[in-house]
Amino acid sequence: MFPVRPNEPEYARLKDPVSLEKNRYGQSIETVPEGHELRGQSLRINGDAAVGPNPNRYKQHGFFFNADNCIACHACEAACSEKNDNPAHIAFRSVGFVEGGVYPNTQRLNISMACNHCDNPVCLKGCPTRAYTKFAEYGAVLQDPDICFGCGYCTWVCPYNAPQLDPVKGQVSKCNMCVDRLEVGLKPACVSACLGKALDFGVIENIPEGRSQAKTAIPGFPTPDITHPNVRFQQTRVTQRDMVRVDSTPLKYHKDDGEGAFRPQLDPKYGFKRHWNLGKLLGSHENAHIAFTLSVQAVMGAFVMLLLPGFAALNTLATLIVMLALMSFGLFKLNMHLGKPHRFYRGFNNWRLSPVSREIAGVSLFFVGLAGTAFFTLFPGFPFADLLKPAAMLAGMLGIVFGGYYMYKLYRIKARPFWDHWQTGSSFAGTGLALGGLLLGLTGLAQGALTSEQATLLGALMALGFALESLGLFFHARDMKARGDEGAASHYEQTTRYGHAYGLRNTLLALSGVLALVIALLGAASPVAFALLGLMALAAAILGRALFYVLVIPTTLPGAFFWRNKGFVEHAREVGLAEMPQLGVVPDSH
Helix, strand or coil: CCCCCCCCCHHHECCCCCCCCECCCCCECECCCCCCCCCCCCCCHHHCCCCCCCCCCCECEEEEEECCCCCCCCHHHHHHHHHHCCCCCCCCCEEEEEEEEECCEEEEEEEEECCCCCCCCHHHHHCCCCCEEECCCCCCEEECCCCCCCCCHHHHHCCCCCCEEECCCCEEECCCCCHHHHCCCECCHHHHHCCCCCEEEEECCCCCCCCCCCECCCCCCCCCCCCCCCEEEECCCCCCCEEEECCCCCEEEEECCCCCCEEEEECCCCCCCCCCCHHHHHCCCCHHHHHHHHHHHHHHHHHHHHCCHHHHHHCCHHHHHHHHHHHHHHHHHHHHHCCCHHHHHHHHCCCCCCHHHHHHHHHHHHHHHHHHHHHHHHCCCCCCHHHHHHHHHHHHHHHHHHHHHHHHHCCCCCCCCCCCCCHHHHHHHHHHHHHHHHHHHHHHHHCCCCCHHHHHHHHHHHHHHHHHHHHHHHHHHHHHHHHCCHHHHHHHHHHCCCHHHHHHHHHHHHHHHHHHHHHHHHCCCCHHHHHHHHHHHHHHHHHHHHHHHHHCCCCCCCCCCCCCCHHHHHHHHHHCHHHCHHHCCCCCCC
């Protein structure tokens, strides 16, 4: 186990003689009751079968941060990274800050933060591979990088940016609460290294000696309501009413005089000039998700339409093969997006909790149903084909319902307000109707099988899809502006940094809806009309989905000028500073 030095200083030792029974959220601080089978088990640290002598081994522990004392020396970061042998671009603990006031009455508030080992760990519930475990020992939320396949979903759902996706290794890792040190009665390395006694650690709700507060939030800290994090704060100094982030995120924190708490608020620090930024928009790390969601939703929409009586003539082997190829393309792009693509099968491991696992299961069921439908169409004489083909089609429909729902559900993330809106669902459904109808129309025209009546019905369905997406976008923009938080900041970037691209998407979406309506009214089974509609609708869909992924601003902690600053990361990659590993920026994302 972790060797304790004979001259270990007292401030590095755990000392919690008593503790409360419940925390402020009503959760028991005792992680497992006396006599439970989990008690007495070894953590097998470095293969050692011994059990640590810590008397509070089965109590929830947490960090205490005194913002009054933090001087942003970054000793906690250095100690953490040294102990965990982290490369420069990965830090389990980081220090950011917010500033307020005007000269000479200025103020800076530093915030040191790592994993908060929450009562409701959304990373554990979201991870499809079951790489996370909430341990009875100390209440630590631990993660196994060897099990992780690098999807990064835990980095989406965590409000505190605790899990770190390493683009070099293609896996996530995070703070492990230094359980090896806790087992022998020592505080975590970051706490022991703190110069100003700003960091402390112990059984949660125990206020350290010489401290007077145990708040659940301070300016810049995301709402604790999402996960009930096990961290407490002291911040007694009077702050300015507005505390501003110095990173590139257009946010500040405004004091609500009624509640006395600080709330995130839009800070339009870059003005209101519109830009294109198509390179950044279409060169996103999430391009694989764009390809996957658009292709799968289009194929799902087309599959549903094929079951309608008016489209029986389009339900041909050629159409099914095109759909199967497009579906395979989307799945391939998504799988290759993983940090460890060869471990894709681990995505089924957590179907009981993870919406990602459920989406994977549902989409896989749909793919099997689609493939089965194509197979029995190709081989109608196969034994029991008359029974197996309807069964395959039923499996496909069940896959659409289950997979489609969780494809939407996995984006309803409290830590990402721009996504946490019903418009996400209307966009996905609208895409299925619009691109699904377009796919059937183009394949029908290629086979010379599209009739005027079918063109009318397809045009109506596509027009409905475009209308549904447009309606959702209207309410989404209205609601995001009204929120005033990270959602408003995302919408601000949408109308400024990507303002011209946003306007182009909206124009193309409107024109596509008009043309689809014309096709419906005229019954125009015209290759020219469908080709033009295809170009506009596909361009609008790609731009819209790229905006969806690029614009989202999570409820994370503020960064510094260089560290945890998206603007600096982009600048470093553009000018070549990313080639200097000490800056903590990798040249290219994986």
